Amino acid sequence: DTGVSQNPRHKITKRGQNVTFRCDPISEHNRLYWYRQTLGQGPEFLTYFQNEAQLEKSRLLSDRFSAERPKGSFSTLEIQRTEQGDSAMYLCASSLTSAGGTEAFFGQGTRLTVV
Amino acid sequence: ILNVEQSPQSLHVQEGDSTNFTCSFPSSNFYALHWYRWETAKSPEALFVMTLNGDEKKKGRISATLNTKEGYSYLYIKGSQPEDSATYLCAFGGNAGNMLTFGGGTRLMVKP
Numbered sequence: 001d002t003g004v005s006q007n008p009r010h011k012i013t014k015r016g017q018n019v020t021f022r023c024d025p026i027s028e029h030n031r032l033y034w035y036r037q038t039l040g041q042g043p044e045f046l047t048y049f050q051n052e053a054q055l056e057k058s059r060l061l062s063d064r065f066s067a068e069r070p071k072g073s074f075s076t077l078e079i080q081r082t083e084q085g086d087s088a089m090y091l092c093a094s095s096l097t098s099a100g101g102t103e104a105f106f107g108q109g110t111r112l113t114v115v
Numbered sequence: 116i117l118n119v120e121q122s123p124q125s126l127h128v129q130e131g132d133s134t135n136f137t138c139s140f141p142s143s144n145f146y147a148l149h150w151y152r153w154e155t156a157k158s159p160e161a162l163f164v165m166t167l168n169g170d171e172k173k174k175g176r177i178s179a180t181l182n183t184k185e186g187y188s189y190l191y192i193k194g195s196q197p198e199d200s201a202t203y204l205c206a207f208g209g210n211a212g213n214m215l216t217f218g219g220g221t222r223l224m225v226k227p
Contacts, residue, residue, distance in 0.1 A: 004158065033214060042119070042204055042217030043159075056213060091159070103149070103161040104215065 006092050006107035013082055013114055020078045021110045025094030032075050033104065034067055035091040036060070043091055049075060082114045117141055119207045121218035128195050129226050135191045136221040138205030142186035147208035149215060150179055150190055154201040162190075162203075195225040 005024040013019050025032045030051050035043035046065070047057045051072035061067075064082075069075040079086055089111050093104040119140045128134050140148065147166045153159040163172040168183040176193045192199055202222045206215035 031213070035217075040124075040219065042121075042206075042219045043215075045214040045216065048214055058214075103164050105161070106151075106159040108156070108158045 004092055004094055004105050004107035006090075006110050008110055009108060010111050011113070013112070015084060015114055016081055018078065018080045019082055019112060020076050021090055021092075021112075023075045023077070023092030023094075023107060024073075025075070025092070026105055027073075029094035029096055029105070030072065031095045031097065031104075032069055033093040033095075034075070034077050035093065037089040037091060037109070038087075046077075079112075082112075084114045087112055087114045117207060117209065117216040119205065119216050119218040121203075121205055121221050123221060124219065125222040125224070127224045127226065130195060130197060132195050132225075133191065133193045134195055134223065135189050136203055136223075138188045138190070138218055140186050140188070140205070140207040140216075140218075141209070142184060144209045145183045145186075145207075146210040148181055148183075148188050149206040149208065150188070151204040151206065152201045153204060153220070159204060192223075195223070197225045197227050199223060200225045 007022045033048040034046040037043040045058050047067050049069040052069050064080045067077045089109045091109045093106045095104040122137050150162040151159040163179045165181040170181040172179050178191045181188045202220040204220045206217045
């Protein structure tokens with residue numbers, strides 16, 4: 001296991017289209033997090049899973065965003081009817097327990113550009 | 116909304132210079148303070164996770180201190196090298212939740 005893997009690395013889409021990103025966490029990690037980072041800002045929390053249960057969602061996560069983690073393994077983040085404001089780097093991270101106190105391991109991110 | 120701030124936003128130094136950055140965070144409901152290094156086109160990499168007031172951690176030429184009572188942490192780099200060029204992020208872990216709240220980062224550029 002070489003770490004957290006995210007696909008695709010880059011995605012360019014037209015406004016109004018749906019996009020889906022995938023995150024494969026470190027296999028033994030039960031916590032999985034999604035963050036979004038825009039230029040000049042730090043990563044902003046979107047949502048997190050413990051195993052397959054989605055336990056917390058940020059108010060940033062509008063109804064157009066949905067995340068799943070079937071079987072507690074990989075996770076997908078879908079954005080429906082994309083808007084230009086959705087252009088950002090989407091980061092996934094995983095950890096063994098709460099990321100509050102233990103190291104979270106990040107993927108390289110998926111950079112979304114909405115044109 | 117938690118306020119985690121980092122200063123400076125960016126820093127240009129010469130190779131060999133020592134430098135330090137500041138992270139300020141809420142002093143209430145503190146659980147942990149994380150430092151990450153994020154190089155372009157790579158994943159953010161954890162440097163330190165600090166939980167106790169007065170904690171000092173060191174990894175090679177990089178060290179960090181923590182003051183939870185006043186809500187700040189310093190990251191020091193001794194003898195900066197070009198390979199230290201990256202964005203350094205701090206993140207606050209509060210005991211009210213399970214996510215990390217990140218600062219805006221300090222972008223360090225070390226000139227050879």
